Amino acid sequence: MGRIIECIPNFSEGRDKAKVESIVEVLRKAEGVKLLDYSSDADHNRTVVTAVGNPEALQAAIINMAEKVYEVIDMSTHEGGHPxxxxxxxxxxxxxxxxxxxxxxxxxxxxxxxIGERFNIPVYLYEKAASASHRENLASVRKGQYEGFFTKIKEANWKPDYGPSEVNVKGGCIAIAAREPLVAFNVNLGTDKVEIADAIAKTVRHLGGGLRFVKAMGVKLEDRNIAQVSMNLVNYEKTAVYRAFEMVKMEAKRYGVPVVGSEVIGLVPMAALVRSAEYYLQIENFSMDQILEKRISE
Amino acid sequence: MGRIIECIPNFSEGRDKAKVESIVEVLRKAEGVKLLDYSSDADHNRTVVTAVGNPEALQAAIINMAEKVYEVIDMSTHEGGHPxxxxxxxxxxxxxxxxxxxxxxxxxxxxxxxIGERFNIPVYLYEKAASASHRENLASVRKGQYEGFFTKIKEANWKPDYGPSEVNVKGGCIAIAAREPLVAFNVNLGTDKVEIADAIAKTVRHLGGGLRFVKAMGVKLEDRNIAQVSMNLVNYEKTAVYRAFEMVKMEAKRYGVPVVGSEVIGLVPMAALVRSAEYYLQIENFSMDQILEKRISE
Structure with a gap:
């Protein structure tokens, strides 16, 4: 496959289809880049895009896409349910x-x-690209949101990594990261009690003393009338899918609640599932180079 | 990835490196074909090659390879431990x-x-390409081997599908198939008693009333002093890897023997392992299109 990176840009428009298309089109047309997926949410007024490509082509395409975003989106009038x-x-x-x-x-x-210099946008780096540990977590970086940054940007702790020291009124600020692939993995419980899912989520997630690379919360699936432990596995190499799954199962036992199924949301790296097959099948000395499709695409 | 087929030609030379290389070289140089692997066995005096490619290119390359094989190998003097x-x-x-x-x-x-017409070789089709049910199994087709075919070819049941009705003294005969990908999967037992592995093999394999697409036998791993159930899964879509694994485990219980590990030999299609991860993780509604690498290579 050569050298491949993935980029998942999120932009603040999810209602005006023409605007969304004009932005996504930049990635769709870019040489050396493959648009894998994009989905807009009207409530959030936000679009999430997934693209892959070789590093040089994808960087260039993201900068071209940014130019389009700053042309068509005006944050001073933006409303939406997502931070x-x-x-x-x-x-x-x-x-x-x-x-x-x-x-x-x-x-x-x-x-x-x-982006800082060309479009005059304050830039914050987060996760593995963070310039300080208090900037690693996106939620901390984004706290206060667009409206709050007009004062937050003046704090010594929140000087931007690149770009001007004033919020761009039309474009706002931006958070840019390098991070591990994320696996969105949900476990469905044989109960309608969301408080049980919530209690389990609190024990399996890093925040509650659980697994290092698991974020989790309990949610109710109204249509099926069951509760779910909804997880983001932010490093599936170090906190494997099977480990999160088995830990949810183990915690569910204390409530006499069975695990009735699970879901993988969106795209998932092959290794995340293959590593779980290795665990359950007790395969010794397996190498990802034994995967036929991997050998073919090399 | 486009349209891809795999071909695993086996030829009767495993000792003379120069000859082996001259044959393999044909596939290595072929446009639109990728040589994934080849290994020679001196005892067997035989080489097994794995190549993939688009159907047109791979067919042409195999015919070119056949030409080289018939040039350099002489069956009238061939000896080797493999049928x-x-x-x-x-x-x-x-x-x-x-x-x-x-x-x-x-x-x-x-x-x-x-191959029948150009090289004057009697051709037998087997597995999914078989022209009659008694020709589906390779072992039945090959029974009698090179030496036996001089009389076997005269039997009404064993008229070749293509080519002459007489054995080619130098080139012998050939068996050509279309078949499902095969997964070589072995389960290691916590015992040194090969008769236990043998007894388990007999219950899990099709021949013994077990799973439809499992071939199995017991073997001894001398270096580790343990017994192993060695299996060929000849249709991993219909007889999944996890099902064969769990059945071996279940049968091992009757002898109080634990399963201590397993091995996947050689190349394995991604889906064979992903389907097992799906089973153990109880994933609902999973599609192979959710695999990131699959989407990238499309």
């Missing part, structure tokens, strides 16, 4: 094949520098 | 991506016709 700090809100770069995390950190810096 | 019926012994075609089994049957027929 956001700018027109182009977050841009995480993820190493997929033949690229290291260090290179993705470099890419986040390159793109941040250009 | 064989010809210089180019078996040529199975396997659908991998965007190609149906029916198309592979057609390819097996096309290649068989050319």
């Amino acid at each position: 956001r700090m700018g027109a182009l809100d977050v841009v995480p770069f993820v190493p997929i094949e033949g690229v290291t995390m260090e290179e993705c950190v470099e890419i986040a810096n390159n793109v941040g520098k250009v | 064989r019926m010809g210089a180019l012994d078996v040529v199975p075609f396997v659908p991998i991506e965007g190609v149906t089994m029916e198309e592979c049957v057609e390819i097996a027929n096309n290649v068989g016709k050319v």
Whole structure:
């Protein structure tokens, strides 16, 4: 497959189809870049895009896409249910094949520098690209949102990594990251009590003393009348899918609640599932190079 | 990935490196074909090659390879520990991506016709390409081997599908197939008693009343001093890896023997392992299109 990175830009428009299309079109047309998916949410007034490509082509395409975003989106009139700090809100770069995390950190810096200087946007780097530990977590970076940044940006702790020290009124600010691939994995419980899902979520997640790379919350699936432990596995190499799954099962036992199923949302790296097959099948000395499709695409 | 088939030709030379290389070289140099693996066994005096490619390119390359095989190998002086019926012994075609089994049957027929006519070799089609049910099993087709075919070929039941009705003294005969991908999967037992592995193998395999697409036998791993149930899963879509694994575990219980591990030998289609992860993680409504690498390579 050569050298491949993934980028999942989120921008603050999810209602005006013509505007959304004009932005997505930049990635669709870019040479060396493949648009894998995009979905808009009208309540959130936000669109999430997934694209892959070689590092050089994808960086260039994201900068071209940013230009379009700053042309058509005006944050001074933006409303939506999802937290956001700018027109182009977050841009995480993820190493997929033949690229290291260090290179993705470099890419986040390159793109941040250009967006800061060319479009006059304050840039914050987060996750693996963060310039300080208090900036690693996106929720901390974005706290206060677009409206709050007009004062937050003046705090010593929140000087931007690139770009001006004043919020761009039309474009807002931007958060750019290098991070591991994320697996959205939900476990369905044989109960309608969301408080049980919530209690389990609190024990399996990092915040509650659980697994290092698990974020989790309890949600109710109204249509099926069951509760669900909804998780983000933010490093499936170190906190494997099967480990999160087995831990939910184990905790569910205390309530006499069975696990009735699970869901993988969106795209998932092959290794995340293959590693779980290895665990359950007790496979010794397996190498990902034994996967036929991997060998074919090399 | 486009349209991809796999071919695993086996030829009757495993000692003379120069000869082996001259044959393999044909596939290595072929446009639109990728040589994934080859290994020679001196005791067997035989080489097994794995190559993939688009159907047109791979067919052409296999015919060119056959020409080289018939030039350098002489069956009238061949000796080796593995059953064989010809210089180019078996040529199975396997659908991998965007190609149906029916198309592979057609390819097996096309290649068989050319090899029969151009090189004057009796051709037998087996597995999904078989022209009669008694020819489906390779062991039945190959029974008697090169030496036995001089009389076997005269039997009404064993008239070749293509080519002459007399054995080619130098090149022998050939068996060509279309078949499902095969998964070589072994389960290691916490005992040194090979008779327990043997007894388990007999219950899980099709022959003994077990799973439809499992071939199995017990073997001893001398270096680790443990017994192993060695299996070929000849249709992993219908007889899943996890099902064979769980059945071995279940049967091992009757002897109080634990399963201590397993091995996947050689290449394995991604889906074979992903389907097992789906089972153990109880994933609902999963689609292989959710695999990131699959989407990238499309």
